[in-house]
Amino acid sequence: MESGVRLILDELIAAKNRGAKIRIITGRYLNITQPSAIYLLKDRLGNYADIRFYKEENISFHPKAYIFDYDDGGDIFIGSSNILESALLSGVEWNYRIEKTINYDDFEEFKREFFRLYHNNTVKVDDEVLKEYSLKWKKPKFDFDKLREDKNVISIFQPRGAQIEALYELRKSRIEGFNKGLVVAATGIGKTYLAAFDSREFKKVLFVAHREEILKQAAISFKNVRPKDKIGFFNANNKDLDCDIIFASVQTLGKEEYLNEAYFTKDYFDYIIIDEFHHAVSTRYMNIINYFKPKFLLGLTATPERLDNKDIFELCDYNVVYEIRLRDAINKGYLVPFHYYGIYDETDFTKVTVINGKYNEKELEEVLMINKRADLILKNYLKFEKERTIAFCSSKRHAEFMAEYFNKNNIQSCAVYSGEQGKYSLDRDIAIQKFKDGEIKVIFVVDMFNEGIDIPDIDMVMFLRPTESSTVFLQQLGRGLRKSKNKNYLTVLDFIGNYKRANLVPFLLSGIEYDIEKIRKSKYVIKEEDFPDGCVVDFDFRIIDIFKKQSNELLKIEEIIYNEYIRIKEFLGYKPLRYEFYKYVDEAIY
Template structure:
């Protein structure tokens, strides 16, 4: 089809939602990065923010079924240019401008304010000129190719496969490569990609654009969006795609992202049961579940695995400088109760003395000043805690005056704007609760702090992984852990032992890339290291599990 998803017919059929969606995909093909849709109430004239060659671009999309766009469209994108301090401003329309709009554009240009216009013919020309595939900065790494080969082999042999790659190692990249191979082998086949969360499937669709030819359509199916056709690659929330499958739409390949959400029963189980004749594979960084269900019962043994320690040892993840603050351990409690079993919940309550926020800020300030070009995430316990910490940071140091909080209580548009400003360095530090656990890519982060956070093993690995991605100029991830859960100590000890195992296997290797995991009180660290012998078991234990101190 001439013009593809940027053709006049496709844009007309797509409606007001379809225009920014098509432009977003085109921007990736044109080499933009950090493309974010911010359309909505109070967007102040912007629909899309994007970065190319360190320049901030702002786009305003105006869809119309028959009338050319008037001067209000030009005025809106001009307001957006000012509001977002954009270097470039573009008005996009599927039709064109009327006379008043063109006169307004020329008047602004005469005073040095340039508004670029992408009209219908321009968009069609962009389609013809842009490359068939999204340009990539690097080819698949050797282990990613090996992982794709392993998943593809198991799918071909048994119709089932499972990929386990630590956060930051590119599980979605491997999944996209598998889908690319499937579509090359079966052109026009129906492919389904499902996940548990709307924002995650939106990100998945964008990630798949890198692997697909521009002529392969992608469709987004959520509670808010319903495409007119389900051909090509359908990406959707499990609830929405389950309705399509129940109605008789039969995919030929199914990929489940964040596969640890698949249980013995539930919506994912029903979806996979209905698609029993389809090829099925899952990808996850954290294969552990809170219940006892083993996801290998559904997908088979992992086709390929690489842990955080293996990724760091191989140089695919950032070095880590991890410091646990255990000065707040109540050793008197340990001495008095060494002969009595405590549940983990009771132990955490009696063992750890609360850290004052002011003390945490001083430790953070010291680490901040020792980190080149710092970009920090602070994981907080509650929304109220995240907001309070952001306000304290903003008033305690001039370098943090633009500190912001980010949590699920904020509107999606506000979160996208904040992430864009964070990526550009305009907001250098963010406090959050839950939004960085899954599906958010922030490779520039080089400082993480865990503030009095209880956790599961899965959440710990996900949050730590937010800072382990490699980035130009990034030498190491610095982690400050104000631990308040013995399971966090166990998880960290397990990671340290895994890293040290590489040193023992090969005397030429020390802790990978200068990584270190240490306690603020090494006496405490030594005692806990000996006490928590089965760290991997303890870090997944429930609150009610009772523990016995050594003599």
């Protein structure tokens, strides 16, 4: 396991430097061996260490033997210690030592048996074998790492889990000659820390994002990983230039007045990170990407699939370096599972005008801001004794309305949004601190917490607005999936009515591709086993009726394509050519 490899890694590197031959055989039985542990070995030792899997995946491989052979002797340790921290440091383990000089025959017999296994019953762990193992690996039912919780240890900033795997793939990608790459990782995996770790071999670094709170949080992460580097900001208020790492607002740096030799030469930055890369098709992001010529450009996102998703991948030369979606991140134990409750909301969304595929905000407010609906939300909230809840609203007025309703019912709450503040709103940083301290139970937010904000202690999220975007839905869900002490799962309350494309929700929760054709023919139903391990999904029977009704009402293919053509025309601002239609067409429609 990763925890054990870290304990012996320096000694293995020292052995390598002395010219020792390093051979490792490990098993895949019951998924005990972590892929990140093997990635860590390969990353630090390269191809020098000969790492192999025992050939039979379904047979317990459990020797737990360590062989040291010297010119003038040798030792074999046989016993109960696996390579994990609790086994090597704190657990009750029994290991027996055989010395070559005293028990020569026994030593040679065990050594011969090792080489018999090595030559006849193993598979060499090259990059392809390791990637295949990682893709199908799930966290074992028993978590050995829990044995070392609650210890008084200082947290060291080092890559973990999926970050180790992604770093390995990023370095390999650069060796292969790529100067751009995209990492797709579920919210909560730690993409900012990943970027900080990967940037360490580069001197001048630029981090670009579209929100100030993302930049501030990223600066803290980079400072933890690169404490000696000088950090600066390039935004509306600051124009820092002579720094090792600059955190830039896309709204400022993306202006043409700053993209010139007076501020930055084209090759000024060695390494550029574009956070929330799904936004990168906008003009100011494109200005930055087209101007600078770094040694490497890294795109980070949890949700690359926009309606124009092909353009996102194109910006990184279609080089998806590493990918771990929500379902896999939960299955591998990097995020907590969710207990999702789809609650029937009798609000009639058919009366709300749809403009360019989105609900009219003012009309949407009117149907959402009624006491009957607020009471439904409050009663369902009170079913669960949760400490920290984030509730996503459609607008500032909606957030204020909900915060007022909850406070009047003795639930300490506030609203958080940008712009002019209201009676129940708080500054974002103040709200977060009160939230962490337990002074506030519920924060009603508008957009601000979709991206870049990490509060691991969140134990409930509530969706109080229609799901119009798969990207926004997954980002909001991801806000609460970060692992935290004493948090075993996230509770999700989703208030679902007859809004358009409500039947997207089961697909988003399961990670299964939304297939219009199969749905139209009623050939696909999402089953319980399709959801991530440990997750609970419960829809009110009336919501199931909404899903079925929407499936039956799906448009004919000609109408779907016509509506998609109109959308692309509005997006481009002119009549699309045929290749442009193919380029921007929604994947599900294609």
